[in-house]
Amino acid sequence: MKRMLPGLLLLASVAAAQGPQGPPATPKRPVTDTYFGQAVVDNYRWLEDTNSPEVKAWFQAQGDYTKQALDQIPGRDSLISAFVRYDKLRPVRYGEVKQRGTRYFYRKTLPTEAVGKLYLREGKTGPERLLFDPAAYDKTKTYAMAAFTPSNDGQQVVIGLQEGGAELSALRTLAVATKAFRPETIASVFGGEVTWLPDNSGFLYTPQNSNDPKDPKGNLDTKARLHRLGTDPAADPELFSRAKYPQLGIRPDQYPYVYFSDDETQIYGGLSSVDNRINAWVAAPADLRKPTIPWKRLAAPADSVYNYLKLGGQLYLYSIKGAPRGRILVTDAANPSPATARVLLPEGKLHITGISSTKDFLFVTLNDGINDQIRQYDPRSKQWAPVPLPLNGSAAVMPLDAPRSNDVLVDVTSWKQPLTLYDYSPATRKLAVSRFDVPAKYPGVADLVVEEVEAPGHDGAQVPLTLIYRKGLKKDGQAVCYMTGYGAYGISATPYFSTRYLALLNKGVVVAVTHPRGGSEKGQTWYRAGYQTTKPNTWKDFISCGEYLVKNSYTSPQHLIGEGTSAGGVLIGRAITERPDLFAAAISNVSCSNAMRFENSPNGPVNAPEFGTVKDSVQCRGLYEMDAFQHVKAGTKYPAVLCVGGMNDPRVIVWQPGKFAAALQAASTSGKPVLMQVNYDNGHFTEDKKVAFRNFANMYAFALWQAGHPEFQPATIAVR
Incomplete structure (x- = not known):
């Protein structure tokens, strides 16, 4: 008789156990770790062995079950059609x-x-x-x-x-x-x-x-x-x-x-990490031919330099040392010294987000919390001047050939303005729509309303919140609302036009973009207030935004969707484990959901400076607080949850959302589905439009189904 492999046995038993009313069964095999005297139980440690046939079969069974459920949602394919249709408009x-x-x-x-x-x-x-x-x-x-x-x-x-x-x-x-x-x-x-x-x-x-x-x-x-x-x-x-x-x-x-350097007169050796502070050295190009390069220190983390570039004989530094909103310093490129550098642009009301240069000009991008401004500096005349922008929103300077040319592209976009590319001449300060810009007119854009408000936080902080919706919205609490957030690495949620959001907006959905602590919307102090041991502010800010939406009747808990991606998995995971009653549905997309075990994943050690390490007693407690998996409690009425993982994802390994899904499936008593979507043709993300369209349509359709949108209600519901 032919012997059946262990993985096939599990797949067969899972198929038999799931039946028509539940997801694939997941055995609990408790493992107990002790961190600084505190015992922590992990019931699903076995799912971390993604090379095991048993684990592969579990993910396959979860993915198959999820596909079966998602295929029942009538509006899912209409979303894919909308994505394709909007894509063709450009x-x-x-x-x-x-x-x-x-x-x-x-x-x-x-x-x-x-x-x-x-x-x-x-x-x-x-x-x-x-x-x-x-x-x-x-x-x-x-x-x-x-x-x-x-x-x-x-x-x-x-x-x-x-x-x-x-x-x-x-x-x-x-x-x-x-x-x-x-x-x-x-x-x-x-x-x-x-x-x-x-x-x-x-x-x-x-x-x-x-x-x-x-x-x-x-x-x-x-x-x-x-x-x-x-x-x-x-x-x-x-x-x-x-x-x-x-x-x-x-x-x-x-x-x-x-x-x-752009002018090829220096070489830089740097160390990249999630710590945004530059850690770099400088040498001469001829030193590349030497057995060892005589590196000379350019900037250490203690200098709090976030970026640098060489223009002529000067080195320009974007520094936050003693200036949390940032300032621009200048020092001799041949003998750089951040400590003695001259202040070229002092700290102001706006916070600096980046610097770039062309052959003759320096550009500084600044932000008021949501919208960008750009200034240019001419070292020859020592004059600053604003770059004229056609609208409020996000803007970026893209030098085309920095060391040899002053040619620049500037892209500009907003929540309801598609990205437009401009040719820009810094000498004349004139913008002209670029040959590389192809305009597009999208349906419904003229009817969009954008509100920039602030929600009162749990500790009195005012949390920026962007609301996008169609004109004529009735604030009666009946609208479905898709609320998204990130809040990590100092990355701000700046305005951009999204055809995926447009597909939701044109179905009457309110899109709410949160700006929680952990981003840099209010400068570096805002970032550090959602970092390591202060991380709870990130998901509490997200919760506060949801409460604001409910209190002001934009939506209600029966219609509120929460979403977090990647590091935003901390945000959405802890939001629904702390306030499960606030949400109808949640999307936990390629999510960091098991923070205490993140260091045991391939990308975990390099991210320890952002989240913390279990090797430090204080940071370990912080990791436990941000660990959504560890905060799943049996007998709780959790919202409907779709977890998403990519088998080729090198950033957040698939068992992170997988373990979270398993814990929620076992614990939830709400009767609402918890599904685990497994992508085998995707990493953390993909350029492939067909794959991306399918992936987002699945996520949106699931959430709209569970939030009560009438176009997404199956005739019969075959999953719990």
Whole structure:
């Protein structure tokens, strides 16, 4: 008799156990950990072994059950149709325009295409030439172009290729003249951006240690390397790492990188982490040829420099030291000293969010909490001037070829204004709609109303809240409301136009974007007030926003949807475990739901500076507080919850939302469904439009079903 594998046994037993009325059964196998004298029980530790056939079968069964449930929702396909229809209204999308001499390289995506292709023009108005199509690269597999970096002379392009929704890229070098790839391939590079050598003979990059997103050592002790074209990548010399420079105090979780200043007169070695403070050194380009580089300190974390760039002989620093809203300092690039740097732009009422430069100008982006302003500085005249923007919202400066040109693209968008690309001349301070902008008119936009309000927080803080809805909204508490939040890493929820939101708005849904502590809407103090041990403010601010919406009759608990993605999983997970009565439904998307075990996931150690570590008694208590999984209590009437995880996700491993789903399924007594959607063709996210459209339609349809939207009610409900 043929022996059945253990995984198949589980799948068969799960299928038998789930029946028509419940999700797949999940055995409890308690494991007890003791942290600083406190015992913590984990009933689902076994789900962390994603290589186990039993665990694979569990995720497959959960995914199949979820698909069966979601397929019953009548409005789901109408959402996909709306996404596709709105996508077609913009006949072409241009992105990542990069200039090299007279050549313009860019990504172009048509509505009929799932992913973008790489194109080239000679001059902005020259004929278009297709350089690379990911869909044609290997028709037996699915590829996307994560990034592309043209050489300085525009003769070659390094392309980062992602396969099957994975986020780690393989680097290939394309010759522009022949459109042929060089033979070598460099695997396991996150994203795919590189820095070319000035003579275009090679490039600088930092690979991961493994192509497996579940490898716990994949992004620890990484090494910045130099690749010479035509050589074996296995022999690429190591430039900057903990192993090579032990005296620099590099931690295993810090990601080393090396790149050139825009004018290629300096090289910088830096350490990337979730700590936004720059940790970097400087050297001369000639030092790349030496066995060891004589690095000289540029800025340490204690200097609280958030960004820097070289323009002429000066180094410009964006610093928050003694200025939580930020200021701009300037120091000698040859002998940088943040401590003695001169103040160029003092701290003001607006907080600085970024700096960039072209050949002759410095640009500073500032924010009033929601809307951006941009100022430019000319070091030659020592004059500041505002960049004229056509509307309030978000704006970004994108230099096209910083060291050699003053050409700039400026993109501008708002909650109800689609993104528009402008050509900008800093010399004349004139904006003109760019050749790379393709306008689109979307249905219902003219009827949208945007309110910027503040909700009283639990401790008296005023929490910014953006409300978007159609004209004529009756504030009778009957509207379905989709409330989203993030609140981590100092990332602010700045205005942007979303066709996905538009699909909800055109169905009468109120969209509420929260700005909780943990973001930087009110500067660095706002960020630090939702960080590590102060993290409870993040989800309490989210709860306060929900209470504001109910109190002011925008919606009611029977119609309120909460959503959090990635680090926003802390926000949504703890919001529904603390106030389950406030929500009809929740979406926990690729979510950090088990914070105490995050360090045991591949991406966990590098995120410890943001959330904390269980190795520290105070931070450990903070992690327990933000751990949604540990706060699930049996016998509680939880809202309907859809957890989403990606099997190729290197950022939040799939067992994080998986364990949360298992705990909620066992604990909830509300009779409302708890589902676990498993994406096998997706990582943390994907460029593939078909996959993304399906994923968001599933999430929205589930939530609208449970929040009582009439277009999403199945004739019969076969899941609890």
